[in-house]
Amino acid sequence: MNYPEARRLLARHAKLVEPSAESLWLALRVERRLGQRTTELSYANQLRRRFPASRKRRRCSAASMSDAVLRRSPTRARRRA
Numbered sequence: 001m002n003y004p005e006a007r008r009l010l011a012r013h014a015k016l017v018e019p020s021a022e023s024l025w026l027a028l029r030v031e032r033r034l035g036q037r038t039t040e041l042s043y044a045n046q047l048r049r050r051f052p053a054s055r056k057r058r059r060c061s062a063a064s065m066s067d068a069v070l071r072r073s074p075t076r077a078r079r080r081a
Contacts, residue, residue, distance in 0.1 A: 007034065021047060024047040
């Protein structure tokens with residue numbers, strides 16, 4: 001997939017209409033693939049704030065939790081076990 005092009009199209013879409021839970025989720029995923037953690041978190045915060053009951057928001061929270069577990073160092077994981 002061409003992630004820079006996807007980013008450009010999502011930015012264009014955001015200028016034309018209010019973002020939906022789906023468009024914010026997609027933007028979050030694109031930024032994650034591009035390694036833009038700050039922008040990814042910005043989209044995640046917007047998703048949580050604008051659509052608190054959304055399934056996409058719950059998936060975002062679950063993805064954030066799994067990412068945190070994956071980033072944990074083996075030493076820290078052993079101490080908690």
